[in-house]
Amino acid sequence: MEQSWRQAKSIFMTLISAPLFWLVAFFIIPMGIVWLYSFGENSGLIDIAFTGTWSNYAHAFDPLYLGIFAKSIGVAVVTTFFCLVLGFPVAMAITFAPDKAKSWLLLLIMLPFWTNLLVRTYALIAVLRTNGYVNMTYQFLWERTSGLMTLLGMQPLGDFHPAILLYNNFAVVFGLVFVNLPFMVLPLYSTLDRMDRSLLEASLDLGAGHIRTVWNVMVPLAGPGIVSGILITFIPSLGAYLTPDLLGGPDSQMIANVIESQFKRANNWPFGAALSFILVYMTFIGVALQGVIESRNKRRQA
């Protein structure tokens, strides 16, 4: 019953006109203005003149900023890797759960989405800091073990030193994985859910062990889900601003923090716009790559 939009153009146009107007007026036009800023220069204290200059992009290719881009890409890669490694078993568990439990498990995964990002990040601070819950538990166990060892006649453990879990790169990656894990689990689950179970049964019947079945049969079948999961996790992690700002240490600045300071302290909107659009171009490349991989997959399956 689905009609191609070409067959019912007038209905299509009326339906799409309002969202299209919204998209153009509130997304494409403002982004376009910022894109024009990236080719402009400051004139006077508050105005920006469009001069068609490439100097902002040239400045962005300074080794200082390239280093920060590289570091942000590194953090995003590590975050995506951990999300994948942690998210795949979770997606598998939800796929093979009994149907009644499935909806509850999905709800549990999605529940953090409904909490504001800022609140979630502050909650992590309360957990990870020197007097936070992790260290309090660690101290409790340390002292109990020390007491037990004295009881058994052994030397007690030395002084308790709390683990430094906050205000360093560990906290930034931890926070980013914590925030982005649901983004990885959901596409993986949706791909695994559509997978043909009989292929897994066939693999087990033919003598492969469980691990081999997962690695050689399930993971390749989940390929498209893995690719979209990686894309949905990598790109927000690359542009993360709040997490490095709140959880990071003195050396944890990422590219989004630099962009923020260009728009505020340095009052250099053209340069900030150039840095932002380099991220946008990288996103376009990522999405294009995903499109290429997907079309190649489709051709392979057809």
Added chain:
Amino acid sequence: MSSRTSRRSLLTALGAAAVGISFGAAGCSKPAGDGVSASGEEPKLNFYNWDTYIGDTTLSDFKAASGIDVNMSLFASNDELFAKLKAGNPGFDVIVPSNDYVPRMSEAGLLMPLDHAKIPNFKNVNAEFLDPPYDPGRKFSMPYTWLALGLGYRKSKMKGIVPDSWKYVFESDMFRKRITILGDSADLIRLAGKYLGYSINNIPDEGLVKIEAMLMKLVRSGNLLKFTGDEGDTLLANGDADLVIEYNGDVAQKATEDPDLDFLIPKEGSELTSDTLCIPTGAPRPDNAHKFINYILDGKAGAEISKTILFPTPNDAAKALMPDDYRNNHIIFPPADLLAKSEYAQFPGADRLQKYEEMATRIKAAGVGG
């Protein structure tokens, strides 16, 4: 088949409704004001202020006195204020920029000149603040508070010494990972310059080189816990840090709850600031704005504000009404000899600010060595 059509049409209807609602909400943004004051302005005021920077009852007292309803929004830094107003005043009537931003904003045409005839309480202001270099004749601003940057510290964790010099944050290994310094590029570089003996508004280029080398070494040494914006006092109070660079009033507020905390201005001197009340260009209710500023400069209202925020006040009438433990509090009113060594910051010009910002980016990208 029919269920699929009906689900699709339901989704279409929902989508259309969502778009329609958001257009409608965008349209009716300002409801008509009820009642109009004698000058023809509605009895409302949009006040853009720093966080924890007003008295507990000031706004309700002002409403009782004048019938004007004050709606206060918050900002966290002068740059945020400047960035918001740069694109056009979104409807604020009174704002609170710091002294170095007043000339910058007035040159950019973002501030409205004040009508002193409407602010008779100007007579309460301390003589030192009547004609400052950043706003001759108080044309655009009225003084609200003054502040001093310095070192907040936890007395019991200071290993028996008093940290009376900037060297304990910039060049010492004594407090590994228990130190925080300001992340704001201009303030950080100015304080580092003060430590190395320069005047904060006149740091020569070789001074900048020395400052950058010293701060890079600090980041690489791993002694620093974090670059803070305004959360240094929170980290000090909850035990994550023992020695922080902070404003005196912020530490004074935390010290009332925790007597183990203290504050001092280091012996090399520090940076002073004065936060001011201004009316931005394009304010919809300038008459109400003048009334509000005049009310804040009143002695009783000023005393009420100072009692809550514990920042030093430039208002003599308010200071006279404050209890002794405020006037004699060495955190709020640091010793005169150290104040004499401290300076007010000036707007360094857009190019120099960008240079400071790039220095700060390089320092923060230095990476931890050990």
